[in-house]
Amino acid sequence: MLRATLKGMASRKARLVLTSLAVVLGTMFVAAAMILTATMEKSVTGVISDAFTGVDAVVSSAEDPAAAQGNTPSATLIPGDVLETVRGVDGVETAAGDVSGQVNAIGDDGKLVGAFAPTIGFNWNDQSTGANEIRDGRGPEADDEVIVSAQFVKDSGLGFGDTVTAYSYTADRADYEIVGVFGLGGDRDSLAGETQMGFTTVEAQRLLAQGEDAYMAIYVEGDASTGAIADAIGGDYRVQTGEEASEEAAQGFAAVADIMGYIFLGFGLVAVFVSVFLIINTFTIIVAQRQRELALLRALGAGRNQVVGSVLAEAAVIGVIASIVGFGLGVLLGWGLSQLVSSFAMGGLPVELQVPLTALWALAVGIGVTVLSAIVPAVKASGVPPVAAMRDAVNPPKPLRGITIAGLAVTAVGGVLVALGLTDNLGELGLGGFLTGVGIAFVGITLLTPILSRPLVALLGAVMSWSFSGRLGKLNAGRNPRRTAITASALMIAVALVTGIATLVSSFKETTAELTDSNLESDLIVMGQQGANIPTFLPETLAEIKALPEVAAVGDLYGEFFGAEVNDEPTMIYASEDLPTTLGIFSGTVADGSVDNLPDDGLAVNESAAEDQGLALGDTVPVTFANGTTEQLRITAILDDSQLTDGWWVAPAQIQHFTVPKPMQAYIQVVDGADVAAVQDEVDGVLADEPEVSVTNNAEFVEQQTSQLDVLLASVQILLALAIIIAIIGVVNTLVLSVLERTRELGLLRAVGMTRGQVRRMITVESVIICLFGAVLGIAVGIGLGWTVQQALEEEGLTNFALPWGLIVGYLFAAVAVGLLAAIAPAARAAKLNVLGAIAYE
Secondary structure (H helix, E strand, O other), X not given: XXXXXXXXXXXXXXXXXHHHHHHHHHHHHHHHHHHHHHHHHHHHHHHHHHHOOOOOEEEEOOOOHHHHOOOOOOOOOEEHHHHHHHHOOOOEEEEEEEOEEEEXXXXXXXXXOOOOOOEEEEEOOHHHHOOEEEEEEOOOOOOOEEEEEHHHHHHHOOOOOOEEEEEOOOOOOEEEEEEEEEEEOOOEOOOOOOEEEEEOHHHHHHHHOOOOOEEOEEEEEEOOOXXXXXXXXXXXXXXXXHHHHHHHHHHXXXXXXXXXXXXXXXXXXXXXXXXXXXXXXXXXXXXXXXXXXXXXXXXXXXXHHHHHHHHHHHHHHHHHHHHHHHHHHHHHHHHHHHHHHHHHHOOOOOOOOOOOHHHHHHHHHHHHHXXXXXXXXXXXXXXXXXXXXXXXXXXXXOOOHHHHHHHHHHHHHHHHHHHHHHOOOOHHHHHHHHHHHHHHHHHHHHHHHHHHHHHHHHXXXXXXXXXXXXXXXXXXXXXXXXXXXXXXXXXXXXXXXXXXXXXXXXXXXXXXHHHHHHHOOOOEEEEOOOOOOOOOOOHHHHHHHHOOOOEEXXXXXXXXXXXXXXXXXXXXXXXXXXXXXXXXXXXXXXXXXXXXXXXXXXXXXXXXXXXXXXXXOOOEEEEEOOOOOEEEEEEEEEEOOOOOOOOEXXXXXHHHHOOOOOOOEEEEEEOOOOOHHHHXXXXXXXXXXXXXXXXXXXXXXXXXXXXXXXXXXXXXXXXXXXXXXXXXXXXXXXXXXXXXXOHHHXXXXXXXXXXXXXXXXXXXXXXXXXXXXXXXXXXXXXXXXXXHHHHHOHHHOOOOOOOOHHHHHHHHHHHHHHHHHHHHHHHHHHHOOOHHHHHOOO
């Protein structure tokens, strides 16, 4: 039986290749995801280890190392006398204080340098040359001098001898002469795409440590133990070995690779899932075509188990070969992706290829999915009676009652879970139960595709039945609903996922637009694009905007987003120099109390937030800011709930405690009859020296707020093109095998006068109908998924449902294109059949 199986496979090489392609693609992406993650983690760990070369101990001031980054006032600092204490510990050879954090620098184009990758400022000292290599000039010797990284030179357009303006969240702008350029070891320009600036220690402390003689960390070289250092400086500080600090630092950088790995793993699993339909369909058709062959084997004495084993052996061989090929391609893809991530997200990080043992799971997935997908066709093959060898194989479509009932039952279960989730009746299951219900309903709808194929294929085919070839193509597409449904399922899944995500994106845009139109009574908005920095501007600039003759009112907004707590509950805190005006522009209203002249110890809060904590007007609550300051503030106003003003508002006197004590946004109303565009130009002129922010009208504001979602949608569409490729393979495979199955039928059609062109058109119509069926069903399912999720998120603020009509039309045209592309090879094969040979074919 094994020899017979292998010889049979050798005689059907084209089918073998087509079936294998889906498994190859799925295995390739799963393997690539695991290799990408392992490679980047290893590479990042190596680079971080190099940065800590020669460092024997690291002293930091916080249990959470992220809190000691120094880029905000919330950073916990180590006083300078602690550094002197460390230097006096026996065994310490050298100890250097580190001052580092995020700074903002203005490039030669007047824009911020590194808007989406931070600019790191630090104090340049003797230890700075350990991991860094000076390529030109020298380090800073005066407070108005700076040495910059080679990446900074690339991104800023400034170089040796130029003057650069830099500032921080807590320090004003100053001009610096670039006296040197440095790079990292291994001829790299940056560690992870960031730009760097090295200042004198005094200037770095002015920029990043509020001018104090303090540091974020202390790096120690020598034989002193971490215990001895800890005993000398007391228990308020954490002491790690250089190796421990290196491993901790590497975790943050490796997160980028982990995210990329998870994304590709997810799409790899989608590809594997989609390939299941292709494999099941292929083996079902193969069994049908080999009915006489299998019956003959049964007549010669082959048992049912042997027939099952024969089909599963074929599946195993395909799975092994395809998985090995896919794994090899996955190694290459993982290497290529690692290079891309390194180049675009890690600043040219040296990459050392890693193939972890966990990547072998990709082989197991590929082989396992192929064999499992062939079980049902194998069992059907074992049921072929020996008498079938004595007559022509006839395979009438099986009744759809069983699969339809199963589909209805599964869909009903999923629907009940979704309904309970939407009505908050799932209890502890919560979101997980709701998403499980969505998944179950999706499976149920997939099971219902055969019963749906008949009316939909008839409807879609009616448009193409204007010719004899078109009518035959429609009949061929509808003659086997199961086969048509399984073939179209791959495309349906891809289109459903993309349509669902696109529907959510459109709903978010519509919600944002309506929220802006109905709740924001401004004509212009000053704000920046959130990236690596927190966009702010100077209070003096805000005053200039208010002084413009055609500006009626300006609502300013300060925000505290990091580490703030109210009544020991983490939250966001807002402030405004003119709260009544700001609330008016936000269409916010006061339910109780007053926001006029909010006292220094005053606090305004919306009703829901107050109810959540059981607070009322006049109550006093502790408010802790990110810099550690705690103030006892009294609730002097309760605000009506509003999606724009929900939160806690403090008096202007508390702004000094904010992480960023500068305005972040401004909302402008122009005087009646004023030209908004002209006022926008005037405001733009005022913002000429503010590289972090710009002025937009309301429509531009909505587009700016949703632009990142467009990038997400485009990325998903590109990655889900993989499923579309598998869908094309599935349609090609089905049509090729269908042509073989209908060889005699096609010969008779040719014999009675059907031309080759008509045969090609018939196959093409069949292909387009199958693809359109998959696309239409996918669009319908995707819209349903999008609506369901939008309803679940309605209380979270996603109040509007909107459809991406442009994309939906695009998907329909794409389905036609896929159908035309998939029909090329099968149609050509059918048209080239020898008429006499086809009539005699058995």
